[in-house]
Amino acid sequence: MKLIEPALEPQFTSMLDVERIRADFPILGLQVEGKPLVYLDNAASSQMPRQVMDRLVRYQTTQHANVNRGVHYLSETATAEYEQSRRKVQHFINAREDREVIFTSGTTDSINLVMHGYGRKFIGPGDEIILTTLEHHSNIVPWQMLAEEKGAKIRVVPINDAGELHIDEYERLFNERTKFVGVMHVSNALGTINPIKHMIAVAHQRGVPVLVDGAQAAPHLTVDMQDLDCDFYAFSAHKLCGPTGIGVLYGKAEFLERMQPYKGGGDMILSVTFEKTVYNSIPHKFEAGTPPIAAAIGLGAAIDYLSGIGMSAIASYEHRLLEYATEQIRDIPGLRIIGTAAQKTAVLSFEVEGVHPHDIGTLLNQEGVAVRTGHHCAQPVMLRLKVPATTRASFAFYNTMAEVDAFITSLRAVLEIFR
Amino acid sequence: MNTKSLYQEVILDHNRKPRNYGVLEKPSHQAVGHNPLCGDHLDIALDLEGERIDRIAFKGESCAICKASASMMTTVVKGKTRADAETLIEEFRDMAMGKLDVEGPHHLGRLTVFAGVRDLPTRVKCAILPWHTLHAALNSVTTTSTEAEDDPMHAAIGDA
Numbered sequence A: 001m002k003l004i005e006p007a008l009e010p011q012f013t014s015m016l017d018v019e020r021i022r023a024d025f026p027i028l029g030l031q032v033e034g035k036p037l038v039y040l041d042n043a044a045s046s047q048m049p050r051q052v053m054d055r056l057v058r059y060q061t062t063q064h065a066n067v068n069r070g071v072h073y074l075s076e077t078a079t080a081e082y083e084q085s086r087r088k089v090q091h092f093i094n095a096r097e098d099r100e101v102i103f104t105s106g107t108t109d110s111i112n113l114v115m116h117g118y119g120r121k122f123i124g125p126g127d128e129i130i131l132t133t134l135e136h137h138s139n140i141v142p143w144q145m146l147a148e149e150k151g152a153k154i155r156v157v158p159i160n161d162a163g164e165l166h167i168d169e170y171e172r173l174f175n176e177r178t179k180f181v182g183v184m185h186v187s188n189a190l191g192t193i194n195p196i197k198h199m200i201a202v203a204h205q206r207g208v209p210v211l212v213d214g215a216q217a218a219p220h221l222t223v224d225m226q227d228l229d230c231d232f233y234a235f236s237a238h239k240l241c242g243p244t245g246i247g248v249l250y251g252k253a254e255f256l257e258r259m260q261p262y263k264g265g266g267d268m269i270l271s272v273t274f275e276k277t278v279y280n281s282i283p284h285k286f287e288a289g290t291p292p293i294a295a296a297i298g299l300g301a302a303i304d305y306l307s308g309i310g311m312s313a314i315a316s317y318e319h320r321l322l323e324y325a326t327e328q329i330r331d332i333p334g335l336r337i338i339g340t341a342a343q344k345t346a347v348l349s350f351e352v353e354g355v356h357p358h359d360i361g362t363l364l365n366q367e368g369v370a371v372r373t374g375h376h377c378a379q380p381v382m383l384r385l386k387v388p389a390t391t392r393a394s395f396a397f398y399n400t401m402a403e404v405d406a407f408i409t410s411l412r413a414v415l416e417i418f419r
Numbered sequence B: 001m002n003t004k005s006l007y008q009e010v011i012l013d014h015n016r017k018p019r020n021y022g023v024l025e026k027p028s029h030q031a032v033g034h035n036p037l038c039g040d041h042l043d044i045a046l047d048l049e050g051e052r053i054d055r056i057a058f059k060g061e062s063c064a065i066c067k068a069s070a071s072m073m074t075t076v077v078k079g080k081t082r083a084d085a086e087t088l089i090e091e092f093r094d095m096a097m098g099k100l101d102v103e104g105p106h107h108l109g110r111l112t113v114f115a116g117v118r119d120l121p122t123r124v125k126c127a128i129l130p131w132h133t134l135h136a137a138l139n140s141v142t143t144t145s146t147e148a149e150d151d152p153m154h155a156a157i158g159d160a
Helices: A018-022 A050-062 A073-090 A106-121 A140-148 A169-173 A197-203 A253-258 A293-309 A309-332 A357-367 A379-382 A403-418 B003-016 B064-077 B082-096 B109-119 B124-138
Strands: A103-104 A128-132 A152-155 A178-183 A210-213 A232-236 A247-251 A269-270 A277-279 A334-338 A348-351 A372-374 A390-394 B030-035 B040-049 B054-061 B143-145
Touching: A018 A309, A050 A293, A073 A103, A073 A293, A103 A106, A106 A140, A106 A178, A106 A210, A106 A232, A106 A247, A106 A253, A128 A140, A128 A253, A140 A152, A140 A357, A169 A197, A197 A210, A247 A253, A269 B064, A293 A309, A309 A334, A309 A348, A309 A403, A357 A403, A357 B003, A357 B064, A403 B124, B003 B064, B003 B109, B030 B124, B040 B124, B054 B064, B054 B082, B064 B082, B064 B109, B064 B124, B064 B143, B082 B109, B082 B124, B109 B124
Parallel strands: A128 A152, A128 A178, A178 A210, A210 A232, B030 B143
Antiparallel strands: A103 A247, A232 A247, A269 A277, A334 A348, A348 A390, A372 A390, B030 B040, B040 B054
16 A cells, blocks of 8 residues: 555635635626536636736736846836746745746646757657656657657556556556656546655656646645655646646756757847857746746736635635535436546546537536536546546636536436436 | 527437447448547448449447437438439538528428537537548548548548
């Protein structure tokens, strides 16, 4: 029996004032098909509170210019705000230094940066990369591209029927050729919380660095880089109540410094001549061109907003939503929950005998309920669990128990059509 | 017609009791169609007796809209000539994409129950997939996709 980290802190049950929180999200007041919107597609993208929108407007209205360039007031202000956002991220994930935080366009971009910057330099023919069956396509395809280019090999950690990783198998996959581990913190398709702290320790005992895809964890759990001791951690702002087009790659400074740049251009250099170009120091080495300044500042505002509520409070409230929804959905005849890990975030994936998820999704939309249907960009998981597709309801801290009821009532009505 | 009644009145009948569902022994033409967006796939097999569709069957994993569209398609094109089937394929696709005036002249008959999918942009491909696949089968293209770069709807005849 392997150690499973406690994902939540049940002793910490501070209550959320959900009605007050909801008032911060204008979009939650929308009517869809004449019904109040019930937004349960948070794992795909979360909604934005007015505080973040206001911050974007304030930036564009009073602070915008290009960063790291001008000596004038606006450029200095924009640069200061942009760097302030970097420090907000640093504290949010408890990174040692702010230069370990690189702004990217999102989780996919972050993983590709590591593949190009680290993988292409340090992974060679015959080397092995360990991934897991649970991975999102964004943490599979870049490594497949690298494996093909270098003649490296991908080894895959299997899962059990509940959607949990076989940790014993993971340990057995290591050998002297293992050069890298890529693992998601939380499964987007199933909600499984992986025991990544233990997995990182296992890899480090063998001198192997680990990249964690934190896209589904950063918005729902407290994540602590120094506690996890991971080498790379990637996440996106738009799942974190922030804007699209911005994400983060955390990397330990010692790794980032040894890596080659991924994109070339302005900002990432110290000096350029046609004979020789000297790269800038981290994090700028990896931020070629004008970055999404407003989006980065928006991410900072989103972090302020979430920190104001508290990630522990968010995690425990969302856990209650999950428990309640799981209890309610279980009684529906012919319905099977896909993903029943002991440690889960608030994701409910399910299939209903004889009813295609797309039909459920279309008909739930008629009731104002937004869910995701399909393979969730995680086809290997679907294949392993022998489901072509699922319907997925994914919750956020602004969802209510009443919305769970509305979802379950609508789902029952939809399934009634098919009986 | 709203989405719910589209489901209730027509689609579910064909979803529960699909017509011409199964496989044909040694068909003269066949194709498999994929919708990579959802992973659905559909096999269509038929026998051409001269220019006429003598037998036709379909099988596959798909949603109710796709299955009902396939079921109704097979009942309608059975006994028709290849040319008539191609006309229906084109008209059905135009209807699903909102490019056909359902009130104007066409040959779709009761297939117009699917006109409502034009208001469900994410589901248009589900309705079209069987027709796409029939077109491919008639033109000896053995595999097709709703995301194919060259729209098989316009593939050269006989080009495998």
